[in-house]
Amino acid sequence: xxxxxxxxxxxxxxxxxxxxxxxxxxxxxxxxxxxxxxxxxxxxxxxxxxxxxxxxxxxxxxxxxxxxxxxxxxxxxxxxxxxxxxxxxxxxxxxxxxxxxxxxxxxxxxxxxxxxxxxxxxxxxxxxxxxxxxxxxxxxxxxxxxxxxxxxxxxxxxxxxxxxxxxxxxxxxxxxxxxxxxxxxxxxxxxxxxxxxxxxxxxxxxxxxxxxxxxxxxxxxxxxxxxxxxxxxxxxxxxxxxxxxxxxxxxxxxxxxxxxxxxxxxxxxxxxxxxxxxxxxxxxxxxxxxxxxxxxxxxxxxxxxxxxxxxxxxxxxxxxxxxxxxxxxxxxxxxxxxxxxxxxxxxxxxxxxxxxxxxxxxxxxxxxxxxxxxxxxxxxxxxxxxxxxxxxxxxxxxxxxxxxxxxxxxxxxxxxxxxxxxxxxxxxxxxxxxxxxxxxxxxxxxxxxxxxxxxxxxxxxxxxxxxxxxxxxxxxxxxxxxxxxxxxxxxxxxxxxxxxxx
Numbered sequence: 001x002x003x004x005x006x007x008x009x010x011x012x013x014x015x016x017x018x019x020x021x022x023x024x025x026x027x028x029x030x031x032x033x034x035x036x037x038x039x040x041x042x043x044x045x046x047x048x049x050x051x052x053x054x055x056x057x058x059x060x061x062x063x064x065x066x067x068x069x070x071x072x073x074x075x076x077x078x079x080x081x082x083x084x085x086x087x088x089x090x091x092x093x094x095x096x097x098x099x100x101x102x103x104x105x106x107x108x109x110x111x112x113x114x115x116x117x118x119x120x121x122x123x124x125x126x127x128x129x130x131x132x133x134x135x136x137x138x139x140x141x142x143x144x145x146x147x148x149x150x151x152x153x154x155x156x157x158x159x160x161x162x163x164x165x166x167x168x169x170x171x172x173x174x175x176x177x178x179x180x181x182x183x184x185x186x187x188x189x190x191x192x193x194x195x196x197x198x199x200x201x202x203x204x205x206x207x208x209x210x211x212x213x214x215x216x217x218x219x220x221x222x223x224x225x226x227x228x229x230x231x232x233x234x235x236x237x238x239x240x241x242x243x244x245x246x247x248x249x250x251x252x253x254x255x256x257x258x259x260x261x262x263x264x265x266x267x268x269x270x271x272x273x274x275x276x277x278x279x280x281x282x283x284x285x286x287x288x289x290x291x292x293x294x295x296x297x298x299x300x301x302x303x304x305x306x307x308x309x310x311x312x313x314x315x316x317x318x319x320x321x322x323x324x325x326x327x328x329x330x331x332x333x334x335x336x337x338x339x340x341x342x343x344x345x346x347x348x349x350x351x352x353x354x355x356x357x358x359x360x361x362x363x364x365x366x367x368x369x370x371x372x373x374x375x376x377x378x379x380x381x382x383x384x385x386x387x388x389x390x391x392x393x394x395x396x397x398x399x400x401x402x403x404x405x406x407x408x409x410x411x412x413x414x415x416x417x418x419x420x421x422x423x424x425x426x427x428x429x430x431x432x433x434x435x436x437x438x439x440x441x442x443x444x445x446x447x448x449x450x451x452x453x454x455x456x457x458x459x460x461x462x463x464x465x466x467x468x469x470x471x472x473x474x475x476x477x478x479x480x481x482x483x484x485x486x487x488x489x490x491x492x493x494x495x496x497x498x499x500x501x502x
Contacts, residue, residue: 106142296452
C-alpha cells in the first residue's frame with residue numbers, strides 16, 4: 001500500500017527582466033485543495049494523479065503546490081525564502097511516505113540561489129533520506145543541473161514544443177515512480193551538456209529538426225531498458241552557471257546504455273544546431289511588410305516581450321513603429337500597464353481617457369506611449385486558460401480603443417501562449433488586420449493555421465530571440481550563438497543513486 005507524496009514548485013524566469021517576481025505571483029495550494037485543483041486541469045500533476053487514482057493500492061499524500069501565475073523576473077529573495085520554507089515544512093510534516101512525485105519547471109532563479117530546484121531536492125533528501133524514491137517532471141526549457149539529478153531517482157521531461165503533453169508527462173512520471181516502488185527497475189541516469197542556446201521554428205517538435213532528437217529519445221525511452229529520455233534546451237533568458245542544452249537518458253540498471261544513448265541524442269541535436277535560430281525582421285522592415293499586406297490577419301510575433309518566457313509584458317515597440325508609419329489597419333495588442341488600468345477604472349466604461357501605455361516595468365527598453373482611448377470593457381482579469389484549463393490572474397484589466405488600435409491592458413503579466421487573454425476580454429484576433437503575439441510559438445490552431453502571415457520581429461525585450469543582444473554573463477562560454485566557432489565534444493556524466501557520480 002504505497003504512500004506517495006505529491007508536491008509542486010514551478011516557475012520560469014528571465015534574469016534580464018529588471019522586475020523581480022514575488023510571492024503574489026504564485027498560486028499556493030496545500031492538502032486537499034492541491035488535489036481538487038489539479039484533478040480539474042490537464043497539467044503534469046493532474047496527469048500523475050490520474051495514474052495514482054487508478055491504482056487502489058496507492059495512498060496520495062498531498063503536500064504543497066507553488067505554481068507561477070506567469071513567468072517573470074528573478075524571484076525576490078524574501079519570496080523564495082517563504083516558498084522554500086513552506087515547501088520543506090510540508091514535506092517535513094507529511095506522514096511517512098514510500099515515494100515522492102515532484103512537479104518542477106527547471107528555469108527558476110533568485111538573485112542569490114541560481115539553482116532553486118536543485119536546492120529543494122537536496123533539502124528534501126535531507127528530510128526523507130536517501131532511500132525514498134523521488135521522480136521529478138520538468139519542462140524541456142528547464143536547466144538540468146547536476147544537483148537536480150544527484151538528488152532524484154529519475155527525471156521525466158516534456159517531449160513536445162509547443163507544449164501539449166503536460167498531462168502525459170505527469171502520467172509518465174507517475175508510472176515510472178510506481179515501477180521503482182514495485183522494485184521492477186533500478187534507474188541509472190546519464191546526461192550530456194551541449195554548448196548551445198537555441199530558438200526558432202526548427203524547435204517545433206512536430207515539424208522542425210529538433211523533433212528528430214525528440215523522436216530518437218522517445219525510441220530510447222520505450223526500448224527494452226529505457227525508462228526516460230529527452231532533451232533540455234533550457235530557457236536562454238535564465239542566465240545561470242548551468243545554462244546550456246542537455247540530453248539525458250534514464251535506463252534500467254544499464255550505465256553503458258545510458259551514456260551511449262545520451263551521446264547519440266546529443267550528436268543528433270548538434271548536427272542541426274546551426275538551423276535552430278529564428279530569422280528576425282527589424283521593426284522598420286516589419287512596418288513595411290505590414291503596410292504592403294492586403295488581405296487577412298497578420299501576426300506580429302513579439303517574442304522579445306513574451307511573458308511566458310519571463311519578460312515584463314510592457315513593450316509598446318511594435319505599436320510605436322506602426323504609428324510612426326501611419327498604419328491604419330485594425331490592430332490588437334496585449335500590454336501590461338497597471339497605472340493605465342487604474343485610470344480606466346476610475347473613469348468607467350464608455351469614458352475617453354488620456355494615458356501613457358507601456359514602459360512602466362522595463363523603462364530602460366520601453367518609453368511610455370501617450371494615447372487617447374475610449375474604455376470598452378473592464379474586468380477583474382480572472383479567467384480560465386483555453387489550453388489546459390488553468391486559472392489565470394491578470395489583475396484588473398481594461399480594453400481600450402485608440403483609433404485603429406485595440407489594447408487589452410492588464411495590471412500584471414499573464415501567459416500569452418494561447419488566445420484566452422483576448423477571448424476572455426471580448427476580442428477575437430481573427431477580426432483584426434494585425435495582432436501582436438507575445439509568445440515565440442503557440443499551438444498551430446491559435447494563429448499559424450489561419451493567419452495570412454507571421455512576422456518574427458527583432459524588437460527589444462528581456463526574452464529576445466536575438467540572444468547576443470541580451471548580454472549573458474553567467475552561462476558557460478564559449479556558447480553558440482553567443483560566440484564564434486563553438487566546438488562540441490560529448491562528455492557523458494553518469495549519475496547513480498546515493499548521490500554518486502562518475
